[in-house]
Amino acid sequence: MALYSKHPVSPPPTPPAREKTGHLMLRAWIVFVLFSAFAGPAWVNAFGPYGAVVVAVGGGIVSVAVWVRFRPPLAWRRLPWYVVSYVVWATLSLAWSAWPATTALTLLLLFITTLQAVFIGTALTWHEVVRAIGSALMWVVALSLLFELFVSVVIQAPVLPGFATTTEPVDPIVYWSRDNLFDGGRIQGIMGNANLLGPVALLAIVVFAIRFAAAPPRRMWLLAWIALAGFLFLRAASATAFLAAAAVAIVLTTVLLIRTVRRPGGRTRYYVGYALVGVGGGAALWIWRDDLFTALGRSADLTGREDIWAAALERAAERPFAGWGFASPWMPWDPAFDGWIIDHGETVMQAHSVWVDVLLQLGIVGIVLFATLMIAYVWRAWFFAVDRPRWDLRADRPYSPLTLLPTLLGAILLVQGIAESAPLILWGWMLLVLLGAKIKQSPLIGVGPAEQSAAIERGEPSRYRP
Numbered sequence: 001m002a003l004y005s006k007h008p009v010s011p012p013p014t015p016p017a018r019e020k021t022g023h024l025m026l027r028a029w030i031v032f033v034l035f036s037a038f039a040g041p042a043w044v045n046a047f048g049p050y051g052a053v054v055v056a057v058g059g060g061i062v063s064v065a066v067w068v069r070f071r072p073p074l075a076w077r078r079l080p081w082y083v084v085s086y087v088v089w090a091t092l093s094l095a096w097s098a099w100p101a102t103t104a105l106t107l108l109l110l111f112i113t114t115l116q117a118v119f120i121g122t123a124l125t126w127h128e129v130v131r132a133i134g135s136a137l138m139w140v141v142a143l144s145l146l147f148e149l150f151v152s153v154v155i156q157a158p159v160l161p162g163f164a165t166t167t168e169p170v171d172p173i174v175y176w177s178r179d180n181l182f183d184g185g186r187i188q189g190i191m192g193n194a195n196l197l198g199p200v201a202l203l204a205i206v207v208f209a210i211r212f213a214a215a216p217p218r219r220m221w222l223l224a225w226i227a228l229a230g231f232l233f234l235r236a237a238s239a240t241a242f243l244a245a246a247a248v249a250i251v252l253t254t255v256l257l258i259r260t261v262r263r264p265g266g267r268t269r270y271y272v273g274y275a276l277v278g279v280g281g282g283a284a285l286w287i288w289r290d291d292l293f294t295a296l297g298r299s300a301d302l303t304g305r306e307d308i309w310a311a312a313l314e315r316a317a318e319r320p321f322a323g324w325g326f327a328s329p330w331m332p333w334d335p336a337f338d339g340w341i342i343d344h345g346e347t348v349m350q351a352h353s354v355w356v357d358v359l360l361q362l363g364i365v366g367i368v369l370f371a372t373l374m375i376a377y378v379w380r381a382w383f384f385a386v387d388r389p390r391w392d393l394r395a396d397r398p399y400s401p402l403t404l405l406p407t408l409l410g411a412i413l414l415v416q417g418i419a420e421s422a423p424l425i426l427w428g429w430m431l432l433v434l435l436g437a438k439i440k441q442s443p444l445i446g447v448g449p450a451e452q453s454a455a456i457e458r459g460e461p462s463r464y465r466p
Contacts, residue, residue, distance in 0.1 A: 022070075026066060026070060026123060027124070027128065027132060029062065029063075029066060030120050030123065030124065030132050031132050031135045031136050031139070032059075032136075033059055033063060033116050033120065034120070034132055034133055034135075034136035034427075034430070035136040035139050035140060036055060036056070036059060037113070037116075037136075037426050037427040037430040037431075038136055038137065038140045038200055038426070038427045039139075039140050039143070039190050039191060040052070040056075040191075040425075040426040040427070041191045041192055041193060041196060042143075042190040042191055042192070043055050043056075044161070045161040045162070045176045045190075045191075045192045046161075046162070046163075048161075048162065053105075056109055056112055057108070057112065059112070059116070060111075060112035060115065060116065063112075063115065063116045063119050064115065064119075066119075066123075067115075067119045067123070070123060072122040072123045073122065074118075074122045074441070075440075075441055078440040078441050079118070079437065079440070080118075080373075080376075080433060080436045080437045080440060082369070082372050082373040082376045082377075083114065083373055083432075083433050083436065083437070085369055085372075085373075086366070086369045086370055086373050087110060087111070087114055089362060089365060089366060089369055090107060090110060090326040090361075090362060090366070091107060091326075093322065093323065093325045093326045093361070093362055094107065094325065094326070096322060096325065097324065097325025097326065097327075098324045098325050098336055099324070099325055099327055099331075099334050099336040099337070100325070101331075101334060102325075102327045102330065102331040102334045102336070102337070103325045103326045103327055105331065106326060106327055106328050106329065106331070107326055109425075110326070110328070110429070113425075113426075113429050113430050113433070114429070114433050116430065117429075117430050117431075117432075117433035117434035117437065118433065118434075118437050120132070120434050121433075121434050121435075121437040121438040121441060122437075122441060125442075125445075125446070126400075126402050126438065126442060126445040126446070127214075127402065127445070127446075129434070129435075129438060130207065130210065130211060130214075130402050130405060131211070131216075133207055133405075133431075134204075134207045134208060134211050137200070137203065137204040137207055137208070137229070138204075138225060140189070140190070140200060140204070141201070141204055141225065141228050141229050141232060142228075143189075143190050144187075144189030144190050144191075144197065144232060145189075145228060145231075145232070147177065147189065147190050148177060148180075148181040148187050148188075148189065149181060151177040151179050151181070152179055152181040152182050155179070156179065157179055158172075158175045158177060158178050158179045159175060159176045159177045159179070160174065160175060160176055161176050161192070163176075171344045171345050171346070172344075173343075173344040173345075173346060174346065175188075175192070176188070176192040177192070180235075181235075186235065186236060186237045187232070187235045187236060188236070189232060189236070194236040194237060194238055195236075195238045195240065195241075195420065197232060197236040197238070198233060198236035198237070198238025198240070198241030198242075199238065199240070199241045199244060199412060199416055199420075199422065200427065201229045201230070201232040201233035201236060201241070202229075202233055202241050202244055202245055202248070202412060203409070203412060203427075204225070204229035204232075205226055205229045205230055205233060206248060206405070206408050206409075206412075207405065208222045208225045208226045208229060209222075209226060210401050210402060210404055210405055211401075212226070213401035214400070214401045214402060233245075239419075240415060240416055240418070240419045240420060241416075243415050244411065244412045244415040244416055247411040247412070247414070247415045248408050248411050248412060250274070250277055250278070250411075251407060251408060251410075251411040252404065252408060254270060254273075254274045255382075255385050255386055255404065255407065257270050258270050258386045259386060259388075259399055267386075305352045305353070305419055307341075308341055308343070308348055308351060308352050309351065309352070309353055309356050311340070311341050312341075312351040312356050312357070312359075312360045313356060313359070313360075315360060316356070316359045316360040316363075319363060320359075320363055320364055321363045321364055321365065322362070322363040322365060322366075323358075323359065323360060323361045323362040323363035323365075323366055324360060324361060325361060326361050326362060327361055328350070328357065328361065328421065328424040328425050329349040329350050329421070329425055330347075330348070330349045330350060331349075332346075332347040332349055337349075350420070350421040350425075351421060352419055352420055352421065353417070353418060353419060353420070353421065354370075354416075354417035354418075354420070354421050354422070354423045354424055355367065355370075355417065355418075357421045357424060358370045358424070373432075374410075374413075374414070374423075376436070377406075377410060377432060377435075377436045378407070378410045378414070380406075380436065380439045380440070381406035381407040381409075381410050381435070381436075381439065382407050382410075384403050384406055384407070384439050384443065385403045385404050385406070385407040389444050389445065391444060400445050402445055403445065405435065406435040406436075406439060409431055409432075409435060413428055413431075413432060416428070
């Protein structure tokens with residue numbers, strides 16, 4: 001008579017591994033850190049500059065404490081050393097700064113943002129990084145819509161920072177929300193600035209689309225988030241965001257075409273075409289800039305930016321080598337900036353061009369360091385996207401949609417950097433350092449010790465094979 005064995009070959013069934021509470025709390029904190037980077041001006045509008053400083057400094061202290069607690073693996077030799085060199089030069093500028101108080105305060109914000117970016121890159125895997133960025137952007141999109149809806153339905157009047165209202169005539173640039181949700185005007189979201197909301201909404205569309213392509217659970221909800229982010233993008237009506245969207249489309253098309261190449265040398269024609277489109281598009285933009293910006297509702301000088309650039313370049317020419325001292329953003333209470341450049345009755349807080357800003361602050365040396373940083377990031381991000389993942393003889397592994405994020409972000413920041421100083425502050429610098437460091441620490445998605453540490457923390461067996 002046959003008997004069933006009491007010693008089966010396979011192990012008994014077990015429930016799937018669940019994430020530990022510590023890792024869930026870590027992810028939640030990182031989502032908050034990213035949200036604060038995306039919606040930084042919201043803290044200023046809601047709680048004032050001192051409240052925003054408390055949030056930023058307190059967040060940095062908590063992140064350092066969490067970093068010490070979890071101690072994720074960090075390959076020191078693979079740190080983003082171009083970022084480190086730029087930060088070091090910015091720190092040295094404190095010795096000759098013409099505005100030392102502003103330099104000291106903005107350096108503190110630079111240190112905090114840089115440390116948090118490296119921390120996130122080491123604490124999470126690639127899948128978790130993209131998921132955390134997406135979650136933070138969901139909060140920004142949802143709160144921006146709810147805020148504008150609250151202003152239009154409940155308050156029914158434009159709102160000043162601090163949730164104040166006034167019947168006195170003020171310049172619209174001062175308002176936190178202009179109550180434009182239902183009248184077709186530009187909306188500003190929780191950031192209080194349509195030119196800040198536009199690129200963040202564009203980034204949200206990119207991240208949500210990448211996550212949708214990666215086929216996560218409940219992926220159909222991402223289509224709704226893409227629609228909401230698209231609504232904010234269109235209603236923000238930011239000219240630079242529209243140009244950045246065109247750049248994203250060109251870069252994405254080129255990457256997808258290059259991925260289809262199967263023979264050596266096949267990429268050359270796509271690179272040539274990409275260069276021709278870039279050069280031709282730039283030339284067309286310059287030749288027909290009057291018609292283009294008029295169609296976008298902007299003047300040919302990008303709404304007064306040429307005057308700002310001229311004033312900043314005039315001062316930069318007085319100290320061309322080392323600059324006047326780091327200051328991102330310019331603090332309006334500092335006598336060096338208070339009343340220096342006025343736009344719509346308000347003191348300007350940036351040069352509205354990353355290159356002009358760096359030249360003014362850190363001189364030619366700073367320009368060289370920042371240009372090197374950007375070139376290194378774009379180079380690594382490009383080949384991270386177009387090269388097939390490979391660490392052995394197998395050459396047919398599928399591409400991951402997640403590899404598109406760094407290079408598409410690079411396209412957004414390069415275009416934004418022409419007319420805004422976004423790559424130097426807040427989410428621009430955060431993601432520039434985060435994704436650049438992540439590519440160096442984990443050049444292959446799901447492979448390597450840095451990618452597997454989070455899986456081990458969740459209780460999953462390590463899949464890493466050296």
